[in-house]
Amino acid sequence: MTTPPSWDAVYAPGAAPPPWxxxxxxxxxxxxxxxxxxxGRLLDSGCGTGENVLLAAARGAEATGVDISPQAIARARDKAAERGLTARFEVADALRLGQLGxxxxxxxxxxxFHxxxxxxxxxxxxSLAAVLPPGGRCYLMCFSDRQPGTVGPRRVRQDELRAAFSDGWEVASIEADTFEVNPGIEFSPGTSAAAAQAWLASLVRRAG
Structure with missing residues (x-):
């Protein structure tokens, strides 16, 4: 697996933290x-430096995080050790989660997703379906089309989410939410905020 330099570079020692x-x-x-x-058995797909995984581990989950960036995974493992938490972190491609076995x-x-x-x-x-049996649930948060401007990630509409998960999934809910981001990020011209508009989707794998 070849790591895209852009992803690993954002987590390089001494680099400013990325917005997320x-x-x-x-x-x-x-x-x-x-x-x-x-x-239960929980996977964070694209976990970055592992904060959401460590949250789940602290609440008793058997938590695993994967990311394509070795730098991010190294930092996540360091955090787990520093906090005395048991969590598994692996370098892996979110588009090939089935390879985890x-x-x-x-x-x-x-x-x-965005x-x-x-x-x-x-x-x-x-790829998500390959590691989530029927009845399993996915909680997915992505940039929303309610976010003004074009800077940053692609904006996602509710109907796009529903279409993407129309085959073999039940869309249990999609709710408006926000991403916290590092201050000073301008996602729309002339604005600088510590939050960005998001959708939080609850998705259930169906049988068959």
Whole structure:
């Protein structure tokens, strides 16, 4: 597997944190954890430096995180050791999750779905399905078309989410939410905010 330099470079020692690496779990996933929904065998697809995985591990989940960036995974492992938490972190491609040879009860995606073009979006949904048996649930948060401007990730409409997960999935809910981001990021001209508009989708794998 060849690591795209752009992904690994953003986590290089001494580099400024990328917008999404806020040094704590995203509040939306904290709320899910507070409801007991981040439990059992859990996988974070595109975990970055591991904050959401470590949140789940601290709440008792058998938590695994994967990311294509070795730098991100190294930092996630260091965090787990520093906090005395048991979590598994592996370098892996989110488009080839089946290669893990594992299945999970819960998947989480915090800001990965929206990075893909249409072709890779289809591959990504199939990759998620490869590790989530029927009845398993995926909590996915992506950039929303309610976010003004064009800077940053591709904006996603609700109907795009529903279409992407129309075959073999049930879209249980899609709710408006926000990503916390590092201050100073301008996603729309003339504005600088510590949050960006998002959708939080709850998706269930169907049998057959």
């Amino acid at each position: 690496d806020i040094g704590r779990p995203q509040p939306a996933f904290v709320r899910l954890a507070d409801r007991g929904l981040l439990s 594992m299945t999970f009860d819960v998947l989480i995606d915090s800001g990965v 990075i893909f073009d249409d072709a890779d979006r289809e591959r990504y949904v199939a």
